[in-house]
Amino acid sequence: MSRERFAKFIRVLHQRQPDMTVLTDKVHKGQNISAIMRTAEAAGIGEVHMVKPDRGHIVYHNTAGGIGRFTTQRVHERIEDGFSHLRQRGFTLVAAHWSDRAIHYREFDYTQPFALVMGAEKKGLSDYAAHEADAHVTIPIMGLVESYNVSVAAGIILQEALHQRQQAGHYLRGCAEDERYRHTLFEWAQP
Amino acid sequence: MSRERFAKFIRVLHQRQPDMTVLTDKVHKGQNISAIMRTAEAAGIGEVHMVKPDRGHIVYHNTAGGIGRFTTQRVHERIEDGFSHLRQRGFTLVAAHWSDRAIHYREFDYTQPFALVMGAEKKGLSDYAAHEADAHVTIPIMGLVESYNVSVAAGIILQEALHQRQQAGHYLRGCAEDERYRHTLFEWAQP
Ligand SMILES: C[S@@+](CC[C@H](N)C(=O)[O-])C[C@H]1O[C@@H](n2cnc3c(N)ncnc32)[C@H](O)[C@@H]1O
Ligand SMILES: C[S@@+](CC[C@H](N)C(=O)[O-])C[C@H]1O[C@@H](n2cnc3c(N)ncnc32)[C@H](O)[C@@H]1O
Numbered sequence: 001m002s003r004e005r006f007a008k009f010i011r012v013l014h015q016r017q018p019d020m021t022v023l024t025d026k027v028h029k030g031q032n033i034s035a036i037m038r039t040a041e042a043a044g045i046g047e048v049h050m051v052k053p054d055r056g057h058i059v060y061h062n063t064a065g066g067i068g069r070f071t072t073q074r075v076h077e078r079i080e081d082g083f084s085h086l087r088q089r090g091f092t093l094v095a096a097h098w099s100d101r102a103i104h105y106r107e108f109d110y111t112q113p114f115a116l117v118m119g120a121e122k123k124g125l126s127d128y129a130a131h132e133a134d135a136h137v138t139i140p141i142m143g144l145v146e147s148y149n150v151s152v153a154a155g156i157i158l159q160e161a162l163h164q165r166q167q168a169g170h171y172l173r174g175c176a177e178d179e180r181y182r183h184t185l186f187e188w189a190q191p
Numbered sequence: 192m193s194r195e196r197f198a199k200f201i202r203v204l205h206q207r208q209p210d211m212t213v214l215t216d217k218v219h220k221g222q223n224i225s226a227i228m229r230t231a232e233a234a235g236i237g238e239v240h241m242v243k244p245d246r247g248h249i250v251y252h253n254t255a256g257g258i259g260r261f262t263t264q265r266v267h268e269r270i271e272d273g274f275s276h277l278r279q280r281g282f283t284l285v286a287a288h289w290s291d292r293a294i295h296y297r298e299f300d301y302t303q304p305f306a307l308v309m310g311a312e313k314k315g316l317s318d319y320a321a322h323e324a325d326a327h328v329t330i331p332i333m334g335l336v337e338s339y340n341v342s343v344a345a346g347i348i349l350q351e352a353l354h355q356r357q358q359a360g361h362y363l364r365g366c367a368e369d370e371r372y373r374h375t376l377f378e379w380a381q382p
Contacts, residue, residue, distance in 0.1 A: 008335065015333050031222050035340040044333040070335050106354075142206050142235040142353060142362055144199070144261050148346065149226040155343035156350045162333060163297075171333055 001189060009188050012070075013181060015171045017044040019113035020161060021091065023082050025129050026120040027150055028053035034067075035151035036118070041071040043162045044171065046184075048072070049086065049115065051079045070188065079128050091115040095133035096153050097125045102136035110161035111168045118154050192380060200379050203261075204372060206362045208235040210304035211352060212282065214273050216320050217311040218341055219244035225258075226342035227309070232262040234353045235362065237375075239263070240277065240306065242270045261379065270319050282306040286324035287344050288316045293327035301352035302359045309345050 022040050027033060027050070040048050050073055076082040083093060094108055095117040108114075117133060119125035124147075130136070139148060139156050148156070165171060213231050218224060218241070231239050241264055267273040274284060285299055286308040299305075308324060310316035315338075321327070330339060330347050339347070356362060 012333070012335050035343055038336050038340060039343055041334040042332040042336050042339060067336060139350065140353060140357065141233040142203070142357075143232040144203050145229050145233050145258060148233060149229060149342065151340065152226055152230055152343055152346035155339065155346050159330065159347045162331060166331065166333075 001191070006189060009185060012044075013185055013188075015044050016046045017165065017170060018046060019091070020110070020165070021045055021047060021049060021086070021115045022154060022158070023049040023051070023076075023086060023093070023115045023117045024120075024150075025051050025079055025082075025117055025126050026053045026123070027118060028055075029121055032121065032149070032151045036154050037067045037071055037073070039151070039155045039158050041067050043158045044165075045158075046071055047074055049074050049076060049082050051076050051082050053120070079126050083129070083132055086115045092135070093117055093129075093133045094135045094137055095119075095125055095129055096138070096157060097130055097133070097136045098138050099130065099136045102138045105137040105139050105157050106160055108135060108137050110164045111170065114161075116154065116157055116161070118150055121150055192382070197380060200376060203235075204376055204379075206235050207237045208356065208361060209237060210282070211301070211356070212236055212238060212240055212277070212306045213345060213349070214240040214242070214267075214277060214284070214306045214308045215311075215341075216242050216270055216273075216308055216317050217244045217314070218309060219246075220312055223312065223340070223342040227345050228258045228262055228264070230342070230346045230349050232258050234349045235356075236349075237262055238265055240265050240267060240273050242267050242273050244311070270317050274320070274323055277306045283325045284308055284320075284323065285326045285328055286310075286316055286320055287329070287348060288321055288324070288327045289329050290321065290327045293329045296328040296330050296348050297351055299326060299328050301355045302361065305352075307345065307348055307352070309341055312341055 022036060037048055048071055052075060086093060090113050092112055092114045094114050117129050139153055213227060228239055239262055243266060277284060281304050283303055283305045285305050288310065308320050330344055
């Protein structure tokens with residue numbers, strides 16, 4: 001490992017945003033999962049949450065140079081488990097979803113601790129997630145299609161979150177160099 | 192066809208943005224092409240331009256309810272052809288690309304006539320496109336990945352374009368009800 005690479009690991013670790021994550025609600029296509037992981041990693045998310053699709057496993061195509069090493073997946077059996085886990089950790093649950101109570105995605109305050117909930121390719125968000133979410137956000141559409149691809153929608157919203165957090169100086173603040181920090185750095189540095 | 196659907200066709204046709212398009216530079220994965228078409232349609236783009244990948248055809252998976260009916264593809268043999276075609280039609284060519292002259296993607300003015308040039312999955316933008324583009328725009332990354340998935344990157348930038356055009360009232364202005372308008376409406380209305 002080069003000195004530059006090690007220095008980059010340290011810089012990126014300091015920019016990690018432990019109070020920001022994604023929860024996928026039965027998203028199942030490997031390419032979508034992979035693109036969401038990649039976008040999440042790019043925004044400084046160290047752990048992504050996923051609810052298992054009804055059939056099969058979550059397959060994650062390693063198309064982008066082993067993101068899985070840098071952003072981990074935590075799989076929940078049911079959406080209820082994902083919600084209670086994240087609520088206990090103090091996250092506001094904001095779902096990407098059209099509804100009467102939805103607001104424009106740029107109007108939400110992403111500098112607060114939040115988990116972005118994304119619905120499945122065909123079925124969209126589960127009723128439970130739609131009902132229990134603290135807020136709904138939508139991305140405008142000026143055409144005939146009814147929705148965006150799920151990984152595109154996640155990318156648009158997470159980029160807005162990155163933007164707001166950058167403006168607010170969150171990537172400068174950095175997280176404390178605790179036990180976990182040293183552990184992660186050690187793991188990344190393995191060949 | 193229901194009266195509502197016909198009314199929606201008319202509304203969407205009036206919101207079409209003929210002075211905005213995408214040019215893909217050998218993007219080849221079907222899922223990416225499909226997601227880019229879908230995002231383009233959502234932003235009001237009626238025609239997308241694509242440069243053929245080296246091998247094979249442009250395959251376009253029809254995963255989103257026949258977008259191809261509403262946003263058409265024009266395929267160019269070489270990137271040079273795509274550039275000269277679009278230049279002749281008065282488009283500014285803005286490439287999504289990291290470089291010394293790149294600006295933040297939100298700093299570009301998308302209310303002007305523009306074509307967004309996107310690079311291929313592995314190889315990125317061709318040297319020709321990078322050199323000839325009028326401007327380069329980048330999307331910030333705070334993690335270890337080196338780039339976003341191409342359809343995610345296109346989605347992020349086109350959403351900013353939609354946002355700027357919405358603020359500027361471009362979707363209200365609408366295009367003239369000329370021969371082409373009536374022709375398109377007729378085509379869409381076919382069962
Ligand atoms: C392909 S869409 C699901 C479409 C599904 N037919 C439905 O009615 O919800 C997959 C997920 O992407 C997100 N999404 C797609 N387009 C969106 C938009 N315009 N606004 C907010 N979220 C969107 C939502 O989380 C959605 O559940
Ligand atoms: C997967 S990337 C190509 C990566 C390639 N290895 C390279 O070095 O360019 C595919 C395309 O998505 C767009 N893209 C991806 N991430 C981007 C970013 N952060 N800023 C601007 N464009 C990006 C560019 O058009 C790029 O050519």
